Amino acid sequence: MARKSKLDSLNQTHGKIENPVTLDQIWGDDGKSKYGTLDVNEYEKNLKEMVKSDLQAHAVKIGLIPIDDRENLIKRLKQEFIKYASQFKARPKINNAKPLSKAARDILSEGR
Numbered sequence: 001m002a003r004k005s006k007l008d009s010l011n012q013t014h015g016k017i018e019n020p021v022t023l024d025q026i027w028g029d030d031g032k033s034k035y036g037t038l039d040v041n042e043y044e045k046n047l048k049e050m051v052k053s054d055l056q057a058h059a060v061k062i063g064l065i066p067i068d069d070r071e072n073l074i075k076r077l078k079q080e081f082i083k084y085a086s087q088f089k090a091r092p093k094i095n096n097a098k099p100l101s102k103a104a105r106d107i108l109s110e111g112r
Contacts, residue, residue: 034062034084035062035081035084035085038085038088040078040081040082040085043078043081044078047074047077047078048074052070055070055073055074055077056073058077059073059076059077062077062080064076064077064080
């Protein structure tokens, strides 16, 4: 009877992030360092609780030019937040590949 080696029972891990999008994600950033959250509703709540001077300081911190109109400033901050937060969401895999015609397969196989 064959004896099972100790190596067969070991598990190996690679530490790879399955779908890294940015270099920050590869280095371990979860996205919460810039805004404190990735939830749009929580961020909107935080914006509504800020006074105008805090909103303008927050805009400068994230790289926007602060404007005097509070509603437009909140709208711009929210747009920037949504753009930023979308980088940290996994993109859905789309598999809508249609079968290729024989002519297309022949063209693609010419380089082999």
